[in-house]
Every structure is written in C-alpha cells, then in structure tokens.
Amino acid sequence: MSKAKTKVVIVPCSGIGKPYGTVSREAAYIVTEELRPDRTQLVPLSLLVLGDPQARTTVAESVAVTIDGCKLACSTKMVKESGGTVSKDIAVLDVFRRHRDLKPLGIAELNPEGLKLARVIAEEIARQVDDLAARVPGSSTPRKEEFFSHKERAIEPSDIPSEATERAVKTVTESPEDFGVRKTNVLQCEESGVTRIKDEIRILVSGW
C-alpha cells in the first residue's frame, strides 16, 4: 500500500490573487506541515485540474478535506470529479462569518487576522482528521473503504433508535448551521437523493 493511501488528503483552493484563496492554502500548509504532518497529505488542486494520474489516484483512494476560497467550490468539485470522497468541505467565508474579527487582507502576504483565520481553519481540519482516525478501530489513519464500512456500522438502527434518528435528521436539516453542517450540502443531498450527508448527520447527533 502506498503511503498516500493511509493519509487524509487536504485539497485547498488554488485561487491566485484572492485573500480567501490564500487563507485556504495557508491553512493547508499549517495542517500538513505543522499540526498533523503524519496523518495528512496536501494535493494541489492544479494537479487535479491537469489530470495528473498520481494526484487523481491519491484522491480517489483516500478521504479528503477540501478548503474552498469562494462559492464556486472548485476544490470540492474537483475532488468529486476525480473520484474522491469529501469527508468535510470548508468554505473560508463560512469560517470568517463565525470570526468577524479575523478579516483576511493581503494576497502574497496575509495580514495577522488572515493568518489567525488560517490557523482557526487548520485546527478545525486537524480535529476532523483526528475524528476520522478515531472512527476506525486499530487504525490511526482511515482509508476510504475503512471509513465508510465503519460509518455504515455506526448508523445501524440498533445503535441509534430510528425514531430519534429521524427526529435528529429533521432538526439538523431544518437548522444545519447549528450543527456545523452547511445548508447547501443538505439541500444538494436531498435533491440528488443521496443519503450520505444525512448519514453523516446521524453520526453528528448520535448522542441525541
């Protein structure tokens, strides 16, 4: 098994000349070089756009966290297009809305607030990486198939009473921001009939 398969892939925005794109890349560097270097691997979006075989294979065989600098969400779209699985997509703007005092400015060099915002995002991703690892018993770094087989077990009706689950899903669907779930994801999920996001919601509220 290659080293890449055992790591969570981090794919940031490649927007050049935009402070929010710079924040996304800065956050990716903090995670992959400082906070969780052993559990994460950075894959540049540009390689996916170019169709680089190694980058596509890495993404396709791993669980990914994407960081998008704007609503076009290129990183998330490209990971999905490459056959990858996005376990968490982070929009820099959404995080900024929770930290209004951290307005990013500057492009080649971020202002101190932008650097702080990048660190907030990086710490959020690090927690997600730890969470992914914790869901797979005996493994510190989940592979895609392990992650999902474990997740399927996690939502067995015997684990969570169906009535409570339905109630929880309804609550989260109506007010996803309260649970850190982006409303657009829930809506897209409902429109496409995909249940995966709802399954993630079930896990989020498994302590209901």
Next chain:
Amino acid sequence: MPEFLEVAIDKFTFKVASERLYTEEGIWAKLEVGRVRVGLSDFLQQRSGDVAFVEVKPVGACVKAGEEIATIETVKVNVSLGSPMAGRVAETNPVLQSAPETINGDPYGGGWLAIIEASNWPADQRRLLTPEAYLNAVKRLAGEEASRA
C-alpha cells in the same frame, strides 16, 4: 415587458428586474401596497462580492432619501447603502442574519433588505431610474471596469 433586462459584459451577465426603480448606486425600490421594498441590484451584488455580514437599520428607524439604510461587508469591500426614499423602516429581512449570502443568490427575491413606509414616495420616485435607464448605467459602469481590467 420581460421580467428581467439583461446585459452581458466580458464574462459577466447582469440582470435588471423590471417593475422596480433604481438609484444610480444600485439599490432597487418596489412599491407594494403603500410600502416600498428595497434591495441590492444584481450588478451591485456581483460588483461587491460574496456578502459576509449585513446590518440594516432597525424597525422604526427613520431615514432620509440617500441616507444610509444598511451596510454590507463582503469579501472585497464594506459598502454603505443609501435609502432610495425617505420613510420609516417597517420590516427587515430576518433571513439575512443567518444567511447573508441570500443577497448574492437571490438579489431581487429572498435577498431583499427592508420594507419602508415611504413618507414622500411621489416626489422621491421621480429621482429614481427606470429599469431601462439603470441598465444603461450598468452598461456604462461595467464597461468602464472591463476596460480598466
């Protein structure tokens, strides 16, 4: 008249909703049973960028024509928005507190800013632009920006 007038400049398409009047700055006003609903034009929201925060004058506040009725903070700029008319704020859009991006996604619909009880609408509306006149203003402003790029 079609629901929207449109102009494409460079890679952008800007819509101007009919049955509204506009300030030169891009605030629309739509008369609704004695009250006037206001919001941002498609051009203004695209030009300003993704909205992060919106602050609208509270219900009961009185504004003069041209006086600030709201501010938006976007990824690019902070914008002060002038009221198209004098009056009292009767309602504000509650959606914008939790989902300010609605301004970008639906500027002429769910992204409205406030409803105003206009105090002198007949006079104020004469100072506003028709959709056709505002479309010409958009063409001019967007053309100037495209030539600078």
